[in-house]
Amino acid sequence: MAAQLFKLPDPGEGLVEADIVSWKVKVGDHVKTNDIVVEIETAKSLVELPIPWDGTILELLVSEGDTVEVGAAIVSVDVVGSHRDDDHAHAPGAGGDSVPTGPGSSDKAGEERVANLVGYGPSDGGTTRRRRRSTPTTPVELVETPLVETPPDPASAAATHPGSASPGGKVLAKPPVRKFAKDNGIDLSQVTPSGAGGIITRADVESFAASGSAAAAVAPRAPGERETRVPIKGVRKMTAQAMVGSAFTAPHVTEFVTVDMTATMDLVERLKNDREFRDVKVTPLLVLAKAMCLAVQRNPQINATWDEAAQEIVIKHYVNLGIAAATPRGLVVPNIKDAEQMSLGDLGSALGELVSTAREGKTPPADMSGGTITITNVGVFGVDTGTPIINTGEAAILAFGQVRKMPWVVQDASGADVIVPRQVTQLSLSFDHRLVDGDLGSRFLADVAALLEDPGRALVWG
Template identity: 55%
Template sequence: MTAVEQRFREFKMPDVGEGLTEAEILKWLVAPGDTVTDGQVVCEVETAKAAVELPIPFTGVVHELRFDEGATVDVGTAIISVDTDPGAGEAPAPAAAPEPAAEAPAEAEPEGRQANLVGYGAAPSSTKRRPRKAQPGAQRPAAEAPRAPAPAAPAAPVRPEPGPDLNGRTGTARPLAKPPVRKLAKDLGIDLATITPTGPGGIITREDVHAAVEAPAAAPEPAAPVAGARERRVPVKGVRKATAQAMVDSAFSAPHVTEFVTVDVTRTMKLVADLKQDPELAGLRVNPLLLVAKALLVAIKRNPDVNASWDEENQEIVYKDYVNLGIAAATPRGLIVPNIKDADAKTLPQLAEALSDLVSTAREGKTSPAAMTGGTVTITNVGVFGIDTGTPLLNPGESAILAFGAVKLQPWVHKGEVKPRQVTTLALSFDHRLVDGELGSKVLADVAAILERPKRLITWG
């Protein structure tokens, strides 16, 4: 490692999950010139699984940010450089593209041209004329004696600073824009040549692209309405992209079967109200979902073969002696399914605490990738949206998923009389390669029986 490399350290995008290949930079928490210390969080990134804070592994002064917020960066790509010895002297300017070797000097750049960052900004070759090499057989003129001043031969014209008139409109220059801005324009269907740049040096900014989307297009004559003017296109990436792929994989790899049962949960709702007054559960999230989770864990304990996965490569069924219980959570970045490790080994207070931590962490967007891997079964609480039930899709690699519908006051036959009771509908989807109808029915019936008479938690659990 050279002395410069030892001083100017690069922090590369790490693999923050299991085999992730890229991440989007959501927010920079530092700027060039800021002092950073070993372990300090410098940015937030979003992977295909979660939003993650990235700490930097060395101390120094930020020299360069290689990418804008919103850029998607491959794992292993340098995203920030740090001067680890700022007292050693003036830092060099951010690296620019190297000059071509064995060629005539390039044309002079106009004053005010900004240096391009490595892997960032408009490529110099897109706006600078390539110098000519000497032609084969051409002779260089001999040196001449001094003579009176005479009109100089016309010099190669200096290319003017790119501006609106040369940004793909009346001229032939390629519009200047950084790679993330080019990608944004492409995703939104905007031609960079139609945008008037407002950035320094005639560079098109993200704001320019968004302004072009929002601005009404000037039509020389009346025309039929264009469908695209009333549509929005948003790039599929991050959590939504991963969720979409997982659901496609699940739907077309595992044969789904879904069974339903409607159950009187009046006693469960009363128990929830009682538990909220329990000092041992003070400050914890106590709600019907907690007892549904506990009921499912007891049902799995009574029917352990439902807790398995299908190994396609080895043509084996993998039975698991632990339950990592997934809880589907809606977040601003999309639906994620973190799981509670070894949920089957937790007491009710421990399960309540784990559920509270899981939900609060998910809402803050700080769920770790590790928390979303290794799940065995899942609960999705569609009832919070007022939905009676659904036919949930399995998370890849899991054997079953339970949908918990809305609890509603309904007429119900209770002890021979029609009375208003708290009623809900449960739906259990399972992988029919692993779980046959009998096993799936037993699991769902056990969950329903516990929620109807929650005292069974004591005798069955």
């Protein structure tokens, strides 16, 4: 046998580091090929890493919460039959360096293979892959983790949220959920659980944060403490870097339009009762997403990127529609690939899955890259409008404000102006003035507004 060093694999998408969220093993545990050993958080998603060998855990080289660079050793494994498994030790990304522990250990040189985050394949030693509950389609796999019980604060909120503690007065949550709450300054004793037996789930923490109660859930500070410092990691770090880069690279221009959404809201209500849409969450955002795709087809130059190195404007003939999703991990912008090819029903299903996956923190890196144009729905927070910053590599981003009743001037049957209550919203479009001039930006925004005022135009434009 020989000790092999398992290195942090390259998660792709240009990411160079990751945070250790939770270990799934401890020293002395026996692992088999493809067993999950650690959960990491990159700047884009949560990923669970399998081990490429069959052996025994010798040492955990990094601690939960540590930030580790790609290629750094994170765990040492006493590998079974290392003379047969050394080819795995040199897998790019997996980075298992062989550390001989006695005579007879060997190391094959010059053999390489491409490693994936999930599933390195069976070892030459003949170990078999464990049965999975389902066949994964992304580098993320859900696994069960043990519960951790922690005594609540002296001022526990169990009286306010009686389900948030076990009968013994202890808060129940799995290690990743506990780490997730800690990183976001949320006191778990304030969160109402929905899991069996009073277990707090990640969704419970996210719902609590989204409800606006997170400010009250910050862990109690020490007496006399005047400041709280939160490490800049993961999504927040990546978002900050991207937004600074965008703001100081692309000259931003923002335009606004107020839209009568009454016809769109009527359409939403009809579709909710349509059996063809019974499995689709129909919302005004869905209609806006479809309107965006149609408006892009009429104004293709809005769906472009600026290639500084080549000194070219690259017009995309496909729409990878980004949807900004606010999560406790920060703002993430996954995108729906080839959204322009989807029917309204298919787009609704894709949108629902995208948002749900993002809020669970399980969006794969591939879904976070390649976006061409973005919607940010600030209306869900009761905000009317804003001046959003363009995502790096895109030409425009549209902010969707809240829809609310307002007095609106319309003409009655006799042609006289009358004031009536209407469903109204505001749209704002920020665009890169290097490649989108005022004429193009205005025409695109006007087209989106026209589709929302009269969704029937889609039959003509589509």
